[in-house]
Structures are given as structure tokens and as C-alpha cells.
Amino acid sequence: MTRANGAPPARKAAVARSQLYGKDGPLRLFAVQLEAGHSVPRPRTPAYPTITSVFERAFQDIRHGADVQATLDRAAAAIDEDIRANQGYPPQN
Amino acid sequence: MARRLNDNTPIAWLLVLPAVVGLVAFVAVPFLLAFFLSLTNLRLGSPLPLEYVGPRQYVRILTDPSFQRALVNNAVFALVVVPVQTSLALALAILLNRGLRGMVVFRTLFFMPVVFPMALVAVVWELLYAPGSTGTLNSFLDTITLGAWEPKAFLHDPYWALPAIMVLSIWQGLGFQMVILLAGLQSIPDQLYEAASIDGAGRLSQFRHVTLPQLRNPLAFVVVLTGILAFRVFDQVQILTQGGPNDATTTVMYEAVTAAFSRQQVARAAAMTVVFFLIVLTITLAQRMLVREEREVA
Numbered sequence: 356m357t358r359a360n361g362a363p364p365a366r367k368a369a370v371a372r373s374q375l376y377g378k379d380g381p382l383r384l385f386a387v388q389l390e391a392g393h394s395v396p397r398p399r400t401p402a403y404p405t406i407t408s409v410f411e412r413a414f415q416d417i418r419h420g421a422d423v424q425a426t427l428d429r430a431a432a433a434i435d436e437d438i439r440a441n442q443g444y445p446p447q448n
Numbered sequence: 449m450a451r452r453l454n455d456n457t458p459i460a461w462l463l464v465l466p467a468v469v470g471l472v473a474f475v476a477v478p479f480l481l482a483f484f485l486s487l488t489n490l491r492l493g494s495p496l497p498l499e500y501v502g503p504r505q506y507v508r509i510l511t512d513p514s515f516q517r518a519l520v521n522n523a524v525f526a527l528v529v530v531p532v533q534t535s536l537a538l539a540l541a542i543l544l545n546r547g548l549r550g551m552v553v554f555r556t557l558f559f560m561p562v563v564f565p566m567a568l569v570a571v572v573w574e575l576l577y578a579p580g581s582t583g584t585l586n587s588f589l590d591t592i593t594l595g596a597w598e599p600k601a602f603l604h605d606p607y608w609a610l611p612a613i614m615v616l617s618i619w620q621g622l623g624f625q626m627v628i629l630l631a632g633l634q635s636i637p638d639q640l641y642e643a644a645s646i647d648g649a650g651r652l653s654q655f656r657h658v659t660l661p662q663l664r665n666p667l668a669f670v671v672v673l674t675g676i677l678a679f680r681v682f683d684q685v686q687i688l689t690q691g692g693p694n695d696a697t698t699t700v701m702y703e704a705v706t707a708a709f710s711r712q713q714v715a716r717a718a719a720m721t722v723v724f725f726l727i728v729l730t731i732t733l734a735q736r737m738l739v740r741e742e743r744e745v746a
Contacts, residue, residue, distance in 0.1 A: 419693035
């Protein structure tokens with residue numbers, strides 16, 4: 356499965372056997388962070404397209420050396436503005 | 449006025465109708481729609497009703513630092529690319545006009561980048577700009593400076609990213625201008641050059657007083673067209689830098705497309721495009737007025 360789509364394996368036994376995510380694999384940090392609990396699941400909200408787009412931009416900016424707090428503040432403000440503009444994404448039935 | 453027997457006007461309208469319908473449906477209607485939508489809060493795929501919010505979108509984008517930087521980047525891009533590309537194209541056209549052997553081969557080679565879509569050019573140049581000492585450009589510069597060059601990540605450096613994109617845009621657009629200027633050069637009659645040299649003009653003088661004035665029309669066309677195209681930079685930014693190190697390469701088209709399709713804020717994108725349209729219109733009209741004035745004087 357991992358060879359087919361490159362995503363981290365879903366079982367710990369499979370992680371140990373995977374070439375990419377195993378102990379010496381190049382992507383082992385993903386598996387380590389998943390097991391140590393540093394990763395958080397995606398927010399389950401209709402605002403996700405905006406959140407992911409803003410987050411991607413912020414991540415790249417920080418990687419290029421922008422001030423971390425200021426970038427994250429701007430990203431949070433953009434996400435808040437979007438949620439406000441959509442009136443809090445009220446549930447639709 | 450009575451209609452003549454062989455008046456072809458209704459037939460002409462009928463024949464033109466498909467094209468006019470297409471033009472209206474795909475250019476005029478979206479154009480007008482953009483004006484109206486920019487005054488609302490339209491979002492892509494939202495079940496909430498559309499509301500009229502007036503100039504709020506314009507206020508928001510004009511105070512957004514990303515959009516302001518996009519405007520600056522577009523201005524820098526146009527101001528650098530148009531003169532540099534035109535001068536290089538003129539130089540190449542003059543070189544090719546000398547009629548040396550193999551001119552056809554060189555002309556084809558210089559024109560080939562124009563045929564490639566910009567996305568393809570961007571992907572190829574991404575390999576050329578690869579960071580680290582194994583990247584093509586880095587190792588080339590390392591070789592010619594005999595080891596004194598430190599490998600640079602061009603596309604990740606806030607100062608080099610926009611120049612890098614300008615270089616590849618110039619490379620891609622050069623052939624087109626060159627071909628047009630070459631055609632213009634070949635239509636200058638030789639007698640003018642002979643008369644100039646009889647009058648004692650040196651090569652540089654001949655260039656300034658014979659070549660450039662005769663090339664006024666092709667040059668005007670090429671400059672206005674490149675100026676308009678230079679404002680539409682999107683493909684390279686999308687593929688290479690996605691807005692660049694801290695907005696260093698973001699352009700108005702890129703901001704508008706990401707706002708509309710990644711953040712689903714169609715009204716905001718519409719406002720951006722309306723602002724952009726007004727800017728480009730002003731600049732193009734100014735360019736055309738300047739060029740026309742010179743033609744009347746000459």
C-alpha cells in the first residue's frame with residue numbers, strides 16, 4: 356500500500372517493515388512524529404480549503420526565513436476572516 | 449438610405465455571428481460579471497445567499513500586503529523584462545540580418561522556445577535552477593568562475609527568485625520579438641543605408657538614424673504586446689515558486705487565481721482582476737499615445 360501511494364502505513368507492524376518509513380528509511384520522521392503524538396489530525400471543517408491554502412503559504416514563508424509569530428498571526432487572521440465571511444459555516448440540511 | 453441590390457451587410461453579419469456570439473459569451477459577459485461580482489461576497493460552492501457588500505472587497509485587497517507586493521512585483525517585472533527582451537531581440541535580429549551562413553538554423557533555434565508552453569519552460573528551468581552544487585546553473589557558474597561560486601538556491605532566495613523568473617520569461621519570449629523585428633529589418637530598403645554612408649554616417653549613426661526610425665512600427669507593436677503579456681505572469685510563478693519566498697514572486701494573476709480556487713473567494717478575485725484591468729488599460733493607453741505621437745512628428 357505504501358509502495359502504491361507513498362502514505363505512511365496504518366499499522367505499527369507495517370511501519371517497521373516499510374522501506375520508506377522504517378528505522379533507516381528517508382521518511383522515518385513522519386512515523387516517529389505520528390507515534391510520539393506530535394501530529395494533530397486535520398480540522399474537520401468546511402473552512403478546510405482556506406485553512407490548507409493559508410497554512411501552506413505560511414509554512415513556505417517560515418521555511419524561507421520569515422518571522423514565525425508574525426506569519427502565523429497573519430495566517431490565523433486570514434482564516435478568521437474567511438470564517439467570518441462565511442458566517443461561521445452554518446450547518447446546512 | 450435605400451438598400452442596394454447587392455448589399456452584403458446582412459450576410460456579413462450572419463457569417464460573423466458565431467464568432468461574435470463566442471466573443472460575447474466568453475469574453476464580454478465574464479468581463480461584465482467580474483465588475484458586478486466584485487461588489488458582492490460570492491464564494492465558490494457556498495450554500496449561503498449572495499449579498500451585495502459594495503467596495504469592501506476593494507478595500508480589503510488594497511490593504512492586503514500580499515496584493516500590494518504582487519502589484520510591485522508586476523511593475524518590476526514589466527519594467528525590466530520589456531526593455532531587456534526588446535533590446536536582446538533587436539540585437540539578435542540585427543545579427544541574423546547579416547545573412548551569414550546557417551541563418552535559417554539559428555532563426556529556428558531562437559524561435560523554438562516561443563513554441564513551448566510556458567509551463568514546460570518553467571519545468572525545464574526548475575531543473576536548471578536546482579539548488580546545491582549539482583544543479584545545472586550552479587555547476588556551470590562554478591565551472592566558469594573556477595570554483596569561486598557558492599551554490600545558490602535561486603528559487604528560494606528572496607532576492608534571486610524574481611530575477612530567475614524574469615530570465616526564463618525573457619528566454620521564452622525572445623524568439624517571437626526577434627522574428628517580428630527581423631521582418632521589419634528586412635523591409636528597410638538598402639538605398640537608405642547607402643545614402644547614409646555616402647553622407648558620412650558611421651555604423652552607430654546609421655543604426656540610430658536609419659534603422660530605428662524605420663523600425664518604429666514593429667518596435668511599437670512588439671513593446672506594447674510584450675508589456676501586456678508581461679503583466680499576465682502566472683504559469684512560471686505557479687510551477688516554480690508558488691508566490692515565492694515571502695511573496696517575493698507573487699503576481700496579481702497568481703493572487704487572483706489562488707484566491708478564487710484555493711480559498712474559494714471568487715468576489716475577492718474578481719476585485720483583484722478589475723483593479724488589474726484598470727492598471728493595464730491605463731498603461732497600454734499611455735504607451736499607445738506616446739508611440740502615436742512620435743509617428744505624427746516623423
